[in-house]
Amino acid sequence: MSTDTAPRSRGRLPEGDELHRNVVGRQRVGKIWQSVLLACTILGIIVLGLLLFNIINDAFGGVAVQSVVPEEEIFTNRDPASLSQAELIAILEEHLRSRILRNLEREQPLIERSNADLIELINAEIIKPEIVAVYPLNEYLFNRAAITASLAEEHPRAELSFKSWLSSDFLTSPMSSRPELAGVRTAVMGSLWLLLITVLFAFPLGIGAALYLEEYATDKLFDERSPVGRRLNAILHRGSSIIQTNIYNLSGVPSIIYGMLGLAIFVRALESFTSGSFLGATTDATANGRTIMAAGMTMALLVLPVVIISSQEAIRAVPNSLRQASYGLGATRWQTIWKVVLPNALPGILTGTILAISRAIGETAPLIVVGASTFIVTDPSGPFSKFTVLPIQIYNWTSRPQVEFRAIAAAAIIVLLIILLSMNALAIILRNYLRSKRVS
Amino acid sequence: MTTTNPATMSAERFALETRNMHIYYSAFRAVKDVSFGVERNKITALIGPSGCGKSTVLRSFNRMNDLVPGARVEGDVLFRGQNLYAPDVDAVQVRRRIGMVFQKPNPFPKSIYDNIAFGPKINGWKGNKGEMDELVERSLRGASLWDDVKDKLQQSGLSLSGGQQQRLCIARALAVEPEIILMDEPCSALDPISTLRIEELMFELRQHYTIVIVTHNMQQAARASDYTAFFLMDADRAGQLVEYDHTEQIFQNPKDSRTEQYISGRFG
Structure with missing residues (x-):
């Protein structure tokens, strides 16, 4: 049967230029959807990235530590490791009240303690370093000038240093009510x-x-x-x-x-x-x-x-x-x-x-x-x-x-x-x- | 005839015999009133158009239809004079004696060795490692696959070609020492050369085993079988046995006009 004798239907398919325009139009729709999908993906990745940034920003950063008594004053500008046991004990006796000293002696006589123990004792009982301010990572890295300015004003003796809150101590310590000692x-x-x-x-x-x-x-x-x-x-x-x-x-x-x-x-x-x-x-x-x-x-x-x-x-x-x-x-x-x-x-x-x-x-x-x-x-x-x-x-x-x-x-x-x-x-x-x- | 028990008589001649077998899937009757005997140590081909029930009949021979929910068989299927569907017969025991090879090669995703050893092991094999090695070799030789795989028994069965996989499946069936091997269109997924090798293998196996094969391929039935059974569905869409005879007879001088039409390619 030849085509011209076929019964004409009322609908028809595009031919020639119309077909060309039709195809271009359909391809354009496809492209638009492709970019919409790409946008969805990128948005999702951005949100995930923000989440990670937020966590890392808080978990690492700067801390300002200030001691009750300046370290230099206690050790009179000497290296603590170079001090003898007698000198360390002298420092303790000079700065601590006698009642506390008696308690310490009762636990373990000072004379029997090692130098490292004594230095630790001086740190914990006399120097008492305390965290006075915490800064998230981005501020610590990119806003150092403002931090040092405000620190100099509020805590002139504080020292700013980098701190990773995620540390081996954090993993191995039990829960504590003091955040710097608490672990998981x-x-x-x-x-x-x-x-x-x-x-x-x-x-x-x-x-x-x-x-x-x-x-x-x-x-x-x-x-x-x-x-x-x-x-x-x-x-x-x-x-x-x-x-x-x-x-x-x-x-x-x-x-x-x-x-x-x-x-x-x-x-x-x-x-x-x-x-x-x-x-x-x-x-x-x-x-x-x-x-x-x-x-x-x-x-x-x-x-x-x-x-x-x-x-x-x-x-x-x-x-x-x-x-x-x-x-x-x-x-x-x-x-x-x-x-x-x-x-x-x-x-x-x-x-x-x-x-x-x-x-x-x-x-x-x-x-x-x-x-x-x-x-x-x-x-x-x-x-x-x-x-x-x-x-x-x-x-x-x-x-x-x-x-x-x-x-x-x-x-x-x-x-x-x-x-x-x-x-x-x-x-x-x-x-x-x-x-x-x-x-x- | 009158003095001998007919069941015993036919049991000597036939490896399998069906008597007035009807097969149902729930309420639907898929196969109607089939009675014929499968000769010992011969190859019997079941042919017919799609949906005529030939695969269903084949699967009823080792009770694989039991796995289809709602399937059931009426009438007798006799194996050594014993009805396979008697209440005291366990399908598991039947399948140990009547093995099966499927349309698509389906080796287990295990090594070639373990594929063969699987059957004996689950059937309570007693023997040491050396005896198992022997059994594996014997089975692979039986399926003429030994020379192809003897150096790579520990490789996966899936690493073989399609034809080799199908011969592995045959070897796997041989390993449990069946008497009858049922083949459900074993070559339909294979190329012509692999098909030819399987057909040659069937002739070798015929010496020790009885083979029943379902095939869609008319030439295969004509060249590779001794007997042919032609099935066709009736007006109720239930499969029926139209004609059963020597293959030569069926292909050269069919008695039924429907058989003649089918084998000459006028329908189906």
């Missing part, structure tokens, strides 16, 4: 303990539930031939899809609600377990069940839906052909699941689970409800001890008025970020390792 050791250990308990509960429970839902829940338990059997199968099917929907819903429940649940169940109802009294491990401080165990179980509950969902997705991604191959060789269902499905799903399961659990490390709200301590100086000694965690420590510090606490909060945020990022890195490394082991 207790909180980091609390976070790690919490992580351990969370993994211990969430991992097996989540993978187990995911395996059941993926591999067993679709079974037709009743005989399809009878109408009653068909009806019962349909009810079971409905039931499992309701469970599935609600797992998705649970993953969206606000975390503080999990905290309330944890308070009601793990702290109150299961107190004898979470306080450790069933093992006789209770101390007075933990008898109320507000322990790492209770918090870890709450956190496990919180991440469980996400662990189940991501494990299910990993299990679903195992090709059905592998299951068939296994059954075809005479494997039982459990052998197929254990030897074929699970090893092949494991990289995906681990990635999803580690990401879910690294979220839990950053959670604060449920732990406040469950009763994490905000001020605690003793390290957690096991799952049944009182504890605090990094986010709570950060929250606690940011709510204090002194500017030094804001600086150590920023340092603690950096510690938390490093822990989170290394867990994500671990997830990626683990996944790549397991994949390469199975495929190449």
Whole structure:
């Protein structure tokens, strides 16, 4: 049939110049959208950059230190290291009241102390350096003139120096009410303990539930031939899809609600377990069940839906052909699941689970409800001890008025970020390792 | 005839026999009233257009259909005179005796060695490392893959070419010492040269095993099988066995006009 005898339709496609204009127009729309998307990306990166800048700006910077008595005056312009023990003791005796001296002698006779100890003693008891002003990094670097001017006016004897609030002392010191002495050791250990308990509960429970839902829940338990059997199968099917929907819903429940649940169940109802009294491990401080165990179980509950969902997705991604191959060789269902499905799903399961659990490390709200301590100086000694965690420590510090606490909060945020990022890195490394082991 | 038990009689001749077999997926009848016997140590091809139930019939021979929710089989499928669908028969045991090779090569993402060793291990293999090595070699030789892979047994099964992977799957099936091997379009994902090698392999395997193969490829059925069963769906979309005979007979002198039309390419 030739074209001119074809019936003319009323619509038509552009030809010639019109086609050209049409294409140019469509390409222009594409370009505009591309630049909109680029703008979104850049905006996101800028915001992230600002966040990082803000944290680093607070965690590092300048401090002005001023001593009660000038150092030169005490040591009379001599190098303290060059002084003899007798000279150091003479300085102490000259500047300290006799009652304090007697106390010191009672602790350990001055004559028996080393020179370094004596210098430290002079520093702490006589010179007493104090932080009189804190400056964020950008001011310290770019506004030095204004700082020195105001310092000269307000604290003429103060010395300005660079300070990294994030230091090895900060990592290894326990909590303290004096910001320059406070550290995150207790909180980091609390976070790690919490992580351990969370993994211990969430991992097996989540993978187990995911395996059941993926591999067993679709079974037709009743005989399809009878109408009653068909009806019962349909009810079971409905039931499992309701469970599935609600797992998705649970993953969206606000975390503080999990905290309330944890308070009601793990702290109150299961107190004898979470306080450790069933093992006789209770101390007075933990008898109320507000322990790492209770918090870890709450956190496990919180991440469980996400662990189940991501494990299910990993299990679903195992090709059905592998299951068939296994059954075809005479494997039982459990052998197929254990030897074929699970090893092949494991990289995906681990990635999803580690990401879910690294979220839990950053959670604060449920732990406040469950009763994490905000001020605690003793390290957690096991799952049944009182504890605090990094986010709570950060929250606690940011709510204090002194500017030094804001600086150590920023340092603690950096510690938390490093822990989170290394867990994500671990997830990626683990996944790549397991994949390469199975495929190449 | 009247004095001998017919089940025993046919069990001597047939490796597998179906009697009035119907297969259902929930309420849908996919296969209707199929009765035929698969001869021992022969290659039987199941042919027919898409959806005619030939794969379903094949999968009913080692109860792979059990894995499909709602699937069920009525009638008898006899293996050594025993109905595979009797209540006391475990599908796991059936699949150990009646192995299967699938359409797409599906080696496990493990080493070549572990692919072969998997079947014996899950089936309660008792033996030492040396005996396992022997079994692996025997299976790979059986699938004429040994010379290709003997130097790289620890490499992943997925590193092989498509045709080699399919022969690895055959070797894997041989390792559990089955009597029957079911092949579900084993060459449809392979190039012509790999296809030819699989067909040659089938002729070698015929000495020790009974082979049932589903194929879409008319020439393959004609050149590589001893018997051919032609399936077609009826008005209810249920698959039926139209004709079953020696392959030569089916391709040169079919009794049914529908068979003749199909093999001459007039539909399907």
